[in-house]
Amino acid sequence: MKRFEDLSPSLRCIMTPGPVEVDPRVLRAMSFPVLGQFDPEFTNIMNETMGMLRELFATGNQWAYPVDGTSRSGIEATMVSLIAPGDRVLIPIYGRFGHLLHEIAERCGAEVYTIEKPWGSVFAPEEIIAEMRKVKPQVVAMVHGETSTGRLQPLEGIGEACREMDALLIVDAVATIGGVPVETDAWKLDAVIGGTQKCLSVPSGMSPITYNERAEAKVLSRKQVERGLRTDDSKLGGMSPVRSNYFDLGMLQDYWSPLRLNHHTEMTSMLYALREGLRLVLEEGLEARFARHLLHEQALVAGLEAMEMKLYGNPDCKMPMVTCVTIPEGVDGEAVRSMLLDDFGIEIASSFGPLKGQIWRIGTMGFSCRKNNVLRVLGGLEAALLRQGCKLPAGLALQAALDVYEQV
Numbered sequence: 001m002k003r004f005e006d007l008s009p010s011l012r013c014i015m016t017p018g019p020v021e022v023d024p025r026v027l028r029a030m031s032f033p034v035l036g037q038f039d040p041e042f043t044n045i046m047n048e049t050m051g052m053l054r055e056l057f058a059t060g061n062q063w064a065y066p067v068d069g070t071s072r073s074g075i076e077a078t079m080v081s082l083i084a085p086g087d088r089v090l091i092p093i094y095g096r097f098g099h100l101l102h103e104i105a106e107r108c109g110a111e112v113y114t115i116e117k118p119w120g121s122v123f124a125p126e127e128i129i130a131e132m133r134k135v136k137p138q139v140v141a142m143v144h145g146e147t148s149t150g151r152l153q154p155l156e157g158i159g160e161a162c163r164e165m166d167a168l169l170i171v172d173a174v175a176t177i178g179g180v181p182v183e184t185d186a187w188k189l190d191a192v193i194g195g196t197q198k199c200l201s202v203p204s205g206m207s208p209i210t211y212n213e214r215a216e217a218k219v220l221s222r223k224q225v226e227r228g229l230r231t232d233d234s235k236l237g238g239m240s241p242v243r244s245n246y247f248d249l250g251m252l253q254d255y256w257s258p259l260r261l262n263h264h265t266e267m268t269s270m271l272y273a274l275r276e277g278l279r280l281v282l283e284e285g286l287e288a289r290f291a292r293h294l295l296h297e298q299a300l301v302a303g304l305e306a307m308e309m310k311l312y313g314n315p316d317c318k319m320p321m322v323t324c325v326t327i328p329e330g331v332d333g334e335a336v337r338s339m340l341l342d343d344f345g346i347e348i349a350s351s352f353g354p355l356k357g358q359i360w361r362i363g364t365m366g367f368s369c370r371k372n373n374v375l376r377v378l379g380g381l382e383a384a385l386l387r388q389g390c391k392l393p394a395g396l397a398l399q400a401a402l403d404v405y406e407q408v
């Protein structure tokens, strides 16, 4: 018989923009017994999770539930359900994930219009609204926090303009949900996608979404009912049916509604994890959690500046939970990352596309966003840079970060 070694993943200090460290309470929740998907105990957990998600998304929307799959599944479900073939879709792009929205919209058969900003900056909402007046889109899809560049796009005013022009606004808040305010109702966002493995600190594998009645109306206009589930097939064949079964929000919402019309088999253990992650968020309080992300960002930035590192991107639109650092001249960025991982057990991220080899991205998200992690990453980075022969004022970074912590 062939034998395999015990699985023994190392304990890491994960300071990337996801996936991040998971609270032990969430890991414990994942080991609880599996329930049947129609067991009232389980459907009760589904309903509770929906209630917690409404608080997280700051919404009174009926629909707030997870799509099973990584965050990309929530994005794809929302887009494929809300974009009908031939729809005009406007996508403002300021980093990698804007390009992802573009690609998905094209696959939905949309007539896609894009505007772009150089990486490291964001749009003024007025620029997007001016473009909307030209394009007259049925849908606007954009990213709230671009983890590829560490920039936060202000959304105020765009939702209002979408209402005036009868367009739906879809927002990718995968990286920002639970870390900075995402005001679904106040900002008039029609559909919002969140992520688990970033500021919620739940493993990757689910994508919480919410959408309002305006979005639901479009979903219902394209409504399909799975053959063989109902005796009455009269509702089959709405206009331009959603070109996906797994990602059809009309079918998913029937499953998450009291109808409990069977679709997929809900991911029991992942739902336990999400519920426990949300419980942690709501116990801490959203405001306190946002303040925590700002505090540790401040300590990290103070430390990096004390060691004379240059931060990448326009500081006015920096995401608190992602700090991009320009790799100093003559330093091998990957050698530094390897040393951090091998000698210190710390992971920081490299970058994509035009920024490859140019910057490191340090995440301070969710459970990973805490004092001992920030101090570890500063200490490790200083040592690794010195080891690589980089000249920097040694010994100041940790003191600068400790000063920030002493002030609170």
Ligand SMILES: *Cc1c(COP(=O)(O)O)cnc(C)c1O
Binding pocket: 018, 070, 071, 072, 073, 097, 143, 145, 146, 147, 172, 173, 174, 175, 195, 204
């Ligand atoms: C991480 C991320 C995604 C993709 O999430 P997956 O869970 O890897 O599918 C999408 N958008 C943004 C802004 C992200 O940061």
